Amino acid sequence: MTPIKTYNIPFLILSLVLIFCFFVNISLGSVYIPINDVFNSLLGSETSQDSWNYIITNYRLPKAVTAILVGSGLGISGLLMQTLFRNPLAGPFVLGISSGASLGVATIILGSGLFGSAFAACLMSKWSIVIAASLGSFLVLFAVLITSLKVRDTMAILIIGLMFASITASVVSVLSYFGSAEQLQQYIFWGFGSLGNLSWHELLIFSIIYSFGLLISIGSVKSLNTLLLGENYAKSLGLNIKRSRLAIIISTSLLAGTITAFAGPIAFIGLAIPHLTRQIFNTSNHKILLPAVFLFGSIIMLVCDSISQVPNSDLTLPINAITALIGAPVIIWLLVRKRKMIF
Numbered sequence: 001m002t003p004i005k006t007y008n009i010p011f012l013i014l015s016l017v018l019i020f021c022f023f024v025n026i027s028l029g030s031v032y033i034p035i036n037d038v039f040n041s042l043l044g045s046e047t048s049q050d051s052w053n054y055i056i057t058n059y060r061l062p063k064a065v066t067a068i069l070v071g072s073g074l075g076i077s078g079l080l081m082q083t084l085f086r087n088p089l090a091g092p093f094v095l096g097i098s099s100g101a102s103l104g105v106a107t108i109i110l111g112s113g114l115f116g117s118a119f120a121a122c123l124m125s126k127w128s129i130v131i132a133a134s135l136g137s138f139l140v141l142f143a144v145l146i147t148s149l150k151v152r153d154t155m156a157i158l159i160i161g162l163m164f165a166s167i168t169a170s171v172v173s174v175l176s177y178f179g180s181a182e183q184l185q186q187y188i189f190w191g192f193g194s195l196g197n198l199s200w201h202e203l204l205i206f207s208i209i210y211s212f213g214l215l216i217s218i219g220s221v222k223s224l225n226t227l228l229l230g231e232n233y234a235k236s237l238g239l240n241i242k243r244s245r246l247a248i249i250i251s252t253s254l255l256a257g258t259i260t261a262f263a264g265p266i267a268f269i270g271l272a273i274p275h276l277t278r279q280i281f282n283t284s285n286h287k288i289l290l291p292a293v294f295l296f297g298s299i300i301m302l303v304c305d306s307i308s309q310v311p312n313s314d315l316t317l318p319i320n321a322i323t324a325l326i327g328a329p330v331i332i333w334l335l336v337r338k339r340k341m342i343f
Contacts, residue, residue: 071301078270104136137257192318213254
């Protein structure tokens with residue numbers, strides 16, 4: 001494998017680009033704030049207008065941090081799934097985690113009419129939706145984990161995950177059929193995804209769970225590199241396939257499940273970022289891919305969020321639409337140009 005030192009300069013460039021995108025993201029929005037004022041605000045100095053400090057501290061800084069966590073988390077989750085299943089179409093939600101979260105939220109939003117009006121109002125709170133999405137993801141995760149302990153074939157787990165996703169999607173369809181127009185609209189808006197609705201307290205909880213998932217993924221780097229050789233060869237090298245598979249699934253579930261619970265189901269990033277990283281870095285070494293995916297995912301998410309805010313306008317476009325519109329053509333171009341996948 002190519003020595004890691006060879007990639008020091010690309011990593012430095014990506015880190016600088018990430019810092020630049022971070023400040024630009026905070027600067028842009030319905031009210032334009034010069035980057036030097038953003039820098040002063042983050043350092044605790046005075047800005048040209050007093051209201052800018054409040055906007056940056058309570059709205060734009062949490063949103064930018066959320067974008068980094070979401071982009072990097074989905075990118076790493078997609079990388080783990082593509083390596084585990086050796087499938088270029090595998091993404092962070094291939095195990096049905098997003099579908100489980102959607103089912104939890106659909107039960108709260110579309111099924112709220114089954115309860116009394118006062119109880120329904122409590123169920124519609126922000127934390128209720130987060131908890132419902134987390135429980136839905138956890139139930140699907142639990143089913144997949146039980147399956148992974150009983151099934152030897154990794155591809156069978158992929159198929160079972162897709163079946164769980166189909167089951168949950170069917171239940172959501174039934175709930176949608178009986179839901180009112182207002183409930184359907186609210187559920188659809190949740191499905192658009194959002195990065196700007198988290199307070200610092202919510203972001204702290206998000207970050208703690210995210211960190212656990214990230215640490216497990218870092219600890220799985222050696223297993224991921226070994227799995228590239230094939231499961232039979234990995235076994236001959238002494239790799240415990242079931243334990244490694246379990247760690248990878250738990251890491252993906254913590255990252256993707258938490259992101260879906262707090263920010264909604266955000267598409268494209270988890271599927272495309274690993275491919276983008278492989279094409280540019282031209283390596284399959286996860287010691288290089290993991291930090292590179294972290295940086296690329298964060299940068300792309302910050303860029304997409306900056307575009308979705310429609311600078312100098314009160315209009316905010318769905319982040320899901322922007323991630324697909326911006327990223328998909330880039331990935332198609334890269335794959336056509338390279339004409340091969342790197343695994």
